[in-house]
Amino acid sequence: MSSLVVPSKLGSLCLKYVNVTVMDIERILLSCSVLENLCIVGGYHLTHIKLPHSPLELKHLEVSRCPHLLCIDILAPKLVSFIHHGDPVGELNIRDASFLSELTIGNGLYIGEVVAPACDSFSKYFSQLKYLSWSLIVNQSYTVSKFNLGIDNPRSMKNLTHLRISVKSNHDESLLGWAHLIEASPLLQKLHVKFDEKHAKECAEELGRTLPQDVTFRYTTA
Numbered sequence: 001m002s003s004l005v006v007p008s009k010l011g012s013l014c015l016k017y018v019n020v021t022v023m024d025i026e027r028i029l030l031s032c033s034v035l036e037n038l039c040i041v042g043g044y045h046l047t048h049i050k051l052p053h054s055p056l057e058l059k060h061l062e063v064s065r066c067p068h069l070l071c072i073d074i075l076a077p078k079l080v081s082f083i084h085h086g087d088p089v090g091e092l093n094i095r096d097a098s099f100l101s102e103l104t105i106g107n108g109l110y111i112g113e114v115v116a117p118a119c120d121s122f123s124k125y126f127s128q129l130k131y132l133s134w135s136l137i138v139n140q141s142y143t144v145s146k147f148n149l150g151i152d153n154p155r156s157m158k159n160l161t162h163l164r165i166s167v168k169s170n171h172d173e174s175l176l177g178w179a180h181l182i183e184a185s186p187l188l189q190k191l192h193v194k195f196d197e198k199h200a201k202e203c204a205e206e207l208g209r210t211l212p213q214d215v216t217f218r219y220t221t222a
Helices: 022-031 115-128 176-183 200-208
Strands: 012-016 037-041 048-051 060-064 071-075 081-085 091-095 102-106 131-137 162-168 190-195 216-221
Touching: 022 037, 022 048, 091 115, 102 115, 162 176
Parallel strands: 012 037, 037 060, 048 071, 060 081, 071 091, 081 102, 102 131, 131 162, 162 190, 190 216
Antiparallel strands: none
16 A cells, blocks of 8 residues: 555544554655544554644544554644544654543554553543543452552543443452542543443442432443
């Protein structure tokens, strides 16, 4: 796809399981001056999205299931929402995203810690987020590494109104580690927790007991 050509006035582009290269993405971002919505899913050979000094018009960006992606470093002053599912990106730097209000992070097919790397990259924007969604594989078994069990001492989430946590687990995991995030969110109005295991009710109710009475809480099972 090295000869990829796209209209310069393209406003929205979705590339799902297309063999795009680093140069393809750079060409798209630099040549499409009004591109506001970009979705890249399953870019197996994509390793870098790096334009730290060229302000982009992007408002909505999804980059998911790109297992060899090492770096996202972009200047996105108009970005409103960012979605990433899959292997943590070694260098993830969204610069000057003063309008970022919606963030979605998930494991995808990756089994391991995704919460800590995401916090390293996005905690500077936590105070402005209104919507935050985690789609996680959770594990705290004593026989394997523990991961995705919550956020210790999170920064203030003073504008967060809606929190979603979707959990896949093979063990009877507690979600009380996520109570710290709830406590840091004084304007929280909705909490939606989704499980895929039979112990969902007990885990959800355990977390629900930490909530203020004015927060709408519901849990579902897959």
